[in-house]
Amino acid sequence: MPLVRKPILPGFNADPSIVRVGKDYYIATSTFEWYPGVQIHHSTDLANWTLITRPLSRASQLDMRGHPDSCGVWAPCLTHDGSRFWLVYTDVKRKDGSFKDTINYIVHAEEILGPWSDPIFANASGFDPSLFHDDDGKKWFVNMIQDHRKRPRMFAGIRLQKFDPVQGRLVGPTTTIFHGTKLDKCEAPHLYKRGGWYYLLTAEGGTEYGHACTLARSRSIHGPYELHPQAYILTSKDARFAELQKAGHGDIVETPDGRTYIVHLCGRPESQARPRCMLGRETAIQEAYWKDDWLYVKDGPAPSLFVDVPGTRDDTHYWAEQRYVFDSTKGLHEDFQWLRTPDTDRIFNIKGGKLQLIGRESVGSWYEQALVARRQTHFSYDAETVVDFSPSDERQFAGLIAYYNRFAFFYLTVTAHSDGQRELLILSSESSYPHGRLDEPLLPPVRIPAQGKMKLSLTIRGKQLQFYYALEGNVELQKIGPVFDASVMSDECGGCQAPGGFTGAFVGLAASDLNGTALTANFDYFTYRPVLDKADRYITFPID
Template sequence: MSLITNPILPGFNPDPSILRVGDDYYIATSTFEWFPGVQIHHSKDLANWELVTRPLNRKTQLDMRGDPDSCGVWAPCLTHDGEKFWLVYTDVKRKDGSFKDAHNYIVWADRIEGPWSDPIYTNSSGFDPSLFHDDDGRKWFINMTWDHRRRPLLFAGIALQEFDPNAGKLVGPIKNIYKGTDLKLVEGPHLYKRNGWYYLLTAEGGTAYDHACTFARSRTIDGPYETHPDQYVLTSKDAPLAAIQRAGHGDLVETPDGKTYLVHLGGRPTTQERRCVLGRETSIQEAYWGEDDWLYVKNGPVPSLHVEVPGRRDEEKYWAEQRYTFENGLPIDFQWLRTPDADRIFSTEGGKLRLFGRESIGSWFEQALVARRQTHFSYDAETVIDFKPTDERTFAGLTAYYSRYNFFYLTVTAHSDGQRELLLMSSEVSWPDGNLNFPAEPVQIPNEGKVKLALRIRGRRLQFFYAMEGKELQPIGPVLDASILSDECGGHQAHGSFTGAFVGVAASDLNGTAAAAEFDYFLYRPQHDPSDRYEVDNLQ
C-alpha cells in the first residue's frame, strides 16, 4: 500500500465507470464529441493506469457529425457478467434548452481490446445508462429520465427496465425507482447488490460546484429506495477550499482482499475565477461498509487529495516528455472530432501525419483536427509543418483547443496574393457569436521551407513561437490567457461544458480542395510550475 495523489486519470476523463475482472481493473470514461468514443484505462494496482482501447471506433457504432460541443458520448458504463464485457453509452444529439435528444446503446466483447459488437439501440428517454447483472441471471437497464414539461429542472428520476440479451431489446414494464433528493438533477445511476440489499449510487446537483454522489438502498430491485442517512457519500459543495472540487458521478469497486474504493469525477480549479482547464478528471477514494450496511467514504464526504491504494505510482512516467512520431499510425493518445471517416481527414502513410484541409476549426461536422489531452497545468508543445497554402482560406498549424467557441490557433496561411504568412487566431470566449479575434498582425514568411511551431503554457500564461528551418524559435503575438480553455469558459452556462483542454494540429481548406499539411512529429513536454499548488503537491 502507498499514498498517491489524486487524480488517477488527469486531464479530461469524466464520469468514470470502474470494473475488476480477476486482478485487472478497468475504467471507462466519457469522450463527448471526440472520436473514437469512450476511453478505457487498465491497471493492476489502482495507482498506475494505461489507456488500452477506445471501443467505439467505426461508423456502425458511432457517428457524431453534427453533434454540438459537449454532446456525443456521455457517461459509459462498463460491466462484466462472468463471460463477456458489456458497455452501454449515450450519443447526445442536443442538450441545450428544454429538449434532450439522447440515444442509448449497448455493445459487448469477449476481450477488453475487442473487437466490440455493433450496437443494440435501447431507448432515448434520458442519458447516463447503466447495465446491472443480477445474481439470478437477469439483466437490468437503468438511466435517468427527462421531462421537458417540468420547470425549472427537467430531471424526472431513475428508470429501470429489464434487458433481454437474447431478444436484443428492453422488455417488460418501465418503473421510475428513485426521484433523488432536494439537491435535484439526479443522474449517473449504478446498481449493486450486497447482503440482500440493492444499492443505487447516483450523481446529483449538476456537474459544477454543487455536484455530489448520493446513495440509496432497497430490499427489491424496483424499490422503494431509502436515501443514505448522510444523503451524500461524496461532495465538495460545502468545502470551497478543498483541492478537488465538483466531486460526484462515481462508481464502486472491490479489491481481491475486500477493500472498497469509489472512483469519481472532480475538477481542480485554478485562478481567482476557479477555472478547470483540465476539465473533469477521475479521482479515487477509499470507502468502507459500516455495521449499518451503509457505505461511507474514508475521511469523507469531502474527497481527499491523498489516498492509500495497493500500488505505488510511477511519477517519472507522469512527468516524462512524449515525442510522438507516426511510423506506426496515429498514437493512441490522440483523438479527432466527430467523424468516423478518419481517412478523409488524416493519413500516416510515409511516417508523417498528413492532414487534409476540410471545414473550419469551428465546424460541428468534418474538421481535420488531431489532438491529445492537456494533462498538466504547465507544458511545452512543438511540431514541424510542411504546408503550401494558396490563399487566406487555406491554413494549418498548432492549436490549444477547448471547443468551437474557445481555442488559440497559430496557422501557416497565405495572403490573398499567395504570399505565405503566419496568422494567430483566437476565439477568446466568443460565445454566442463565434467570431474570431486576431491577437497579432500577420508575419510574412518565405513561400518555401518547413516551419517549426511551438507553444508554452505556464499556468494561465500562453505564448506561441515559430522558427524557419535552421533558425531559433522566436515569440509571436502577446502572452494569452490559457485559463479560458476551461469548462467555465466553454461557451455555455453552468453545467453546460463538459470536456477539457487539448493541444494538437489542424488544417482547414475553406475552398473545398482538401489542401494537405504534413507534420513531422509532435512533442508534449510537461513542466513544473512552482506557482501552481497542484504541481508542487505532486512533487512532494
C-alpha cells in the same frame, strides 16, 4: 499500503465507471465529441493506469458528424457478467435549449480489447445509463428520465427496466425507483447488491461545484429506496478549499481481499480567486468502508487528496517528454483523438514518416475538420511541431492549435494573404458564445518565405499561453503575438450555454482548406513536454 496522490486519470477523464475482473481493473470514461468513443484504462493495483482501448471505433457504432460541442458520448458504464463485458453509453445529439436528444446503446465483447459488437438500441428517454447484472441472472437497464416540461429542471428521477440479451432489447414495464433529493439533477445511476440489499448510487447537484454522490438502499430492486444517513456520501460542495472540487458521479469496486473503493470525477481549479478547471473533469479514487450496511467514504464526505491503494504509483511517464513521430506501420499514437468523424481517410493519413492532414472545413466545424490532438494533462507544458504547408490564399491555413471547442481556441497558422504571400497568423476565439466569431481585430500577420518548413511552438504556464515560431534552419524561436489567457479553455467559460461545457483542453495539429481543394499539410513530429512549476497542482496548491 502506500499513499497515492490523485487524480489517477489526469486531464479530461470524466464520468468514470469501474469494474474488476479477476485481478484486473478497468475504468471507462466519457469522450463526448472526440473520436473514437469511450476511453478504457487498465490497472492491476488501482495506482497505475494505462489507456488500452477506445471501443467505439467504427461508423456502425458511432458517427458524431453534426453533433454540437460537448455532445456525443456521455457517461459510459462498463460491467462484466461473468462471461462477457457490457458497455452502455449515450449518444447525445442535442443538449441545449428545451430538449435533449439522448440515444442509449448497448455493446458487448468477450474480451476487453474486443472485437466489440454493433450497438443495440436501448431507449432515448434519458442519459447516463447503466446495466446491472443481478445474481438471479436478470439484467436491468437503469437511466435517468428527462421531462422537457420541467425545464430548466428537467430531471424526473431514475427509471428501471429489464434487458433481455437474447431478444436484444428492453422488455417489460418501466419503474421509476428514485426521485433524488433537494439537491436535484439526479443522474448517473449505478445499482449494486450486497447482503440482501440493493444499493443505488447516483450523482446530484449538476457536474459543477455543487456536485455530489448520493446513496440509497432497498430490499427490493423496485424500491422504495431509503436515503443514506449522510445523504451525500461524497461531495466537495461544502469544502470550498478542498484540492479536489466538483466531486461526484461515482462508481464502486471491491478488491479481491474485500476492500472497497469509489472512483469519481473531480476538477482542479487553477486558483480559488477564479475557479477554472483547465484540465477538465478528471478521475479520482477514494477508500470507503461499510458500517451498519451503509457505505462511507473514509475521512469523507469531502474528497481527500491522498488514498491508500494496493500499488505504488510510478510517475516517470507522467513527467516525461512525449515526442510523437509518425510511422505508417504503427498508426496514430493512442494519445491522439480527432473530432466526430469515423471517416479518418478524409482528414488524415501517415505517409513517409509525416502526419498528413487533409484540409477540410474551418476550425470549429461540427462536421468534418482535420484536427488531431491530445489532452492537456498538466497545468504547464510546452508543445512543438514542424509543418510544411504551401497555401495560396487566406482560405487555407494549418498549424499548431490549443483547443477546447469552436468558441475557445488559440491557433498559430501558416496561411497566405490574398495576393499569395505566405504569412503566419494567429486565429483566436476566446469564448465568443453564441456567435463563434474570431477575436477582432486580428493580430498583424508575420510575412514568411514562400517556401520552406516552419517550426511552431507554444508554452502554457498555468493560465498564460505564448506562441513562438522559427524559420527552417533557424534554431532560436521567436515570440509571436501577446500572452493569451489559456484559462478560457475550461468548462467554466468554454463557450457553451451555461453550465454546458463538459470536456477539457487539447493541444495538437490542424488544417483547413475553405476553398474545398483539400490542400494537405505535412507535420514532421509533435512534442508535448510537461513543465513542473507552481501552477501544476498535481504537486502543490498554488498561492494566489
